[in-house]
Amino acid sequence: MDHPHLHSSDGLTRRRLLQASLIVGGLSALGNFPVGAEPSSSITLPFERGRRPLVTFPEKRPLMMMTTRPPQLETPFPVFNESVFTPNDAFFVRWHLANIPSTIDLQAFRVTLRGRVKHSLSFSLTDLQEQFEAVEVAAVCQCAGNSRGFSEPRVAGGQWGHGAMGNALWTGVRLRDLLEKAGIAPDAKHVRFDGLDRPVADATPDFLKSLSLDHAMADHVLVAYAMNGEPLPFLNGFPLRLVVPGWYATYWVKMLNDIEILNQEDHNFWTEHAYRIPDNPCGCLEPGEKASNKVPISTMKVRSFITNIPDGASLNAAPQVLVKGIAFDQGYGIDQVLLSSDGGQHWKAARLGKDYGDFSFRQWETQIALKPGQSYELQSLAINRIGESQQLHAKWNPSGYLRNAVETVHVSTKG
Amino acid sequence: MFPQRANLFMTRASSFLFLIIGILLTSLGSLSVAEEPTNTTRSIFLPTDPFSFQSGKGREVAITYCVICHSADYIYMQPPHSQIKWTEIIKKMKLTFGCPIPEESVNLLSEYLTHQNELAPLGSTPLHFQKESSPSLNEEGHLDKGKSVYTTHCLNCHGRMGKGDGPIGKMLIPPAANLTILGEKSDQELLTTIQDGRPGTAMPSWKGDLSPQDIQNVLSYVRKFSQESSKK
Numbered sequence A: 001m002d003h004p005h006l007h008s009s010d011g012l013t014r015r016r017l018l019q020a021s022l023i024v025g026g027l028s029a030l031g032n033f034p035v036g037a038e039p040s041s042s043i044t045l046p047f048e049r050g051r052r053p054l055v056t057f058p059e060k061r062p063l064m065m066m067t068t069r070p071p072q073l074e075t076p077f078p079v080f081n082e083s084v085f086t087p088n089d090a091f092f093v094r095w096h097l098a099n100i101p102s103t104i105d106l107q108a109f110r111v112t113l114r115g116r117v118k119h120s121l122s123f124s125l126t127d128l129q130e131q132f133e134a135v136e137v138a139a140v141c142q143c144a145g146n147s148r149g150f151s152e153p154r155v156a157g158g159q160w161g162h163g164a165m166g167n168a169l170w171t172g173v174r175l176r177d178l179l180e181k182a183g184i185a186p187d188a189k190h191v192r193f194d195g196l197d198r199p200v201a202d203a204t205p206d207f208l209k210s211l212s213l214d215h216a217m218a219d220h221v222l223v224a225y226a227m228n229g230e231p232l233p234f235l236n237g238f239p240l241r242l243v244v245p246g247w248y249a250t251y252w253v254k255m256l257n258d259i260e261i262l263n264q265e266d267h268n269f270w271t272e273h274a275y276r277i278p279d280n281p282c283g284c285l286e287p288g289e290k291a292s293n294k295v296p297i298s299t300m301k302v303r304s305f306i307t308n309i310p311d312g313a314s315l316n317a318a319p320q321v322l323v324k325g326i327a328f329d330q331g332y333g334i335d336q337v338l339l340s341s342d343g344g345q346h347w348k349a350a351r352l353g354k355d356y357g358d359f360s361f362r363q364w365e366t367q368i369a370l371k372p373g374q375s376y377e378l379q380s381l382a383i384n385r386i387g388e389s390q391q392l393h394a395k396w397n398p399s400g401y402l403r404n405a406v407e408t409v410h411v412s413t414k415g
Numbered sequence B: 001m002f003p004q005r006a007n008l009f010m011t012r013a014s015s016f017l018f019l020i021i022g023i024l025l026t027s028l029g030s031l032s033v034a035e036e037p038t039n040t041t042r043s044i045f046l047p048t049d050p051f052s053f054q055s056g057k058g059r060e061v062a063i064t065y066c067v068i069c070h071s072a073d074y075i076y077m078q079p080p081h082s083q084i085k086w087t088e089i090i091k092k093m094k095l096t097f098g099c100p101i102p103e104e105s106v107n108l109l110s111e112y113l114t115h116q117n118e119l120a121p122l123g124s125t126p127l128h129f130q131k132e133s134s135p136s137l138n139e140e141g142h143l144d145k146g147k148s149v150y151t152t153h154c155l156n157c158h159g160r161m162g163k164g165d166g167p168i169g170k171m172l173i174p175p176a177a178n179l180t181i182l183g184e185k186s187d188q189e190l191l192t193t194i195q196d197g198r199p200g201t202a203m204p205s206w207k208g209d210l211s212p213q214d215i216q217n218v219l220s221y222v223r224k225f226s227q228e229s230s231k232k
Helices: A011-030 A077-081 A125-131 A175-182 B002-029 B059-069 B083-095 B103-119 B143-158 B187-196 B212-231
Strands: A042-044 A051-055 A063-067 A072-074 A103-105 A111-115 A121-123 A135-142 A165-174 A190-195 A208-212 A222-227 A241-243 A256-262 A276-278 A294-296 A303-306 A313-315 A318-328 A334-340 A362-370 A375-384 A408-413 B041-043
Touching: A111 A175, A121 A125, A121 A175, A125 A222, A135 A241, A165 A175, A175 A222, A175 A256, A303 A375, A318 A334, A318 A375, A334 A362, A362 A375, B059 B103, B059 B143, B083 B103, B143 B212, B187 B212
Parallel strands: A111 A256, A313 A408
Antiparallel strands: A042 A051, A051 A063, A063 A072, A103 B041, A111 A121, A135 A165, A165 A222, A190 A208, A190 A256, A222 A241, A276 A294, A303 A318, A318 A362, A334 A375, A375 A408
């Protein structure tokens, strides 16, 4: 197998990875990574121009800074080994527009329902908390372009590693309950969401996203006011965020303050022209090929990751070495995770951890035998409950969306 | 390299905090009936862009148009793109996202971005993290030089007479600042804004682009706008 990212001419990248793995290797026996131990340092992702300084933004621990304005911050990957739920202060950040409010007064803040409803309504945060049933869902929020930096050939866009995702316990009210309170007009078809963020130049389309009315009425679609039992971090959408379990994060509108019910499809830029994928089962193309038809991106593809051993690690040989990780899909739930230590020639089933719900990360673990002086290619492969599995080889599309390839962790043992 | 920047940010964040505490103490001390600050307000203070565009032909175009909407790191994180790809990206910014870049500058910018993209060392980003030495407040700015800096760097947004009505300034949200009404701002406040930019606005940090003396020069020139308007 060819691994272009590891044959980079940038020797520093490789060396840094090895150094990092040595530190991590030393601590892995304790089951912990030294996350955030060096806030002034950087992490280098294994692709060209992958150096990311660790920077502390408000309410966040040091995260990998991809861009400053608007802020795009990636979760350092070892965080995913800490717990099944991603801590709020480590949760990734991605804004499209730089005009983000720096102050929100909850006494003045309202979320409005308007358009094809019987009564237009506005609610304060307290109204939502006092007048509606509180509902919880554990769900993964993953950027459509998570892992884009691994696209081969490379594509334009935010050059994320694998850390533009997170799993949280979201608390809020059902969107359906709000819609029913407002009274849905008989001709209502779609629901459009807007947040407080605005473009800088007024010619830039405001960031809006829509769901079909049927989807908006689904049991698990929430207007969330809490994340892991705390108010949302400002940069993750305080005070309210749409939660669309199983769908890519582009739909999870942050700082949600406007819900418009439409009697037709939404023709705004971000729904009609952005975040679209080739209209075929894999959402993929051959590099250079043009899509004959494109459709809006929607549900997440099944993925899994090894979280306790970084790529390039040097480990001690042992008959029983713990390998653990996470898996998730669009909400069918994870049925099985398989692990290979020989680059996919042989697979064995891992044990699944506690089930926090079909939209959550599912932890898994297993043991492998490592002999001295060897090289191993560790791979995990998740299969969901309708039999969908990860791609053995990465598929490609020009936007770098939907990656769900089996990822490889290269490990060597001391002789 | 980065901790200096982080310290700078913390310094600014804490001065912001002191400002709030100051306001609180003032209102308590005078027993004013001003609205009590409530615990229902949440605020953050975002760091300004520590990166800047590196020198090269066409840089003026990049620091005029690209930074309206996003920081320079959007460019430097990109994998190598051909000039054709950069032209495609610039056209998308212009046609889809409303970047006001004139058609005749597109080629120059695509050449510059392609070159920057080639220059960027593998696996790293050109960083301008070093905290520049603060310009001395004692130095008198040179008005003619200030005018020249203003015309090159500021006029597009702030307008010829500083009213915030330059061709780009008018279309920004929030709009470019009206420099004719800055009479009450201290020199230090204005220097900080010019040096570090204003979070949440298109006002970029100029400390990587302008020397401390040029910042002082342009401040002296900008001061003239409010002096002239107060005379009327």
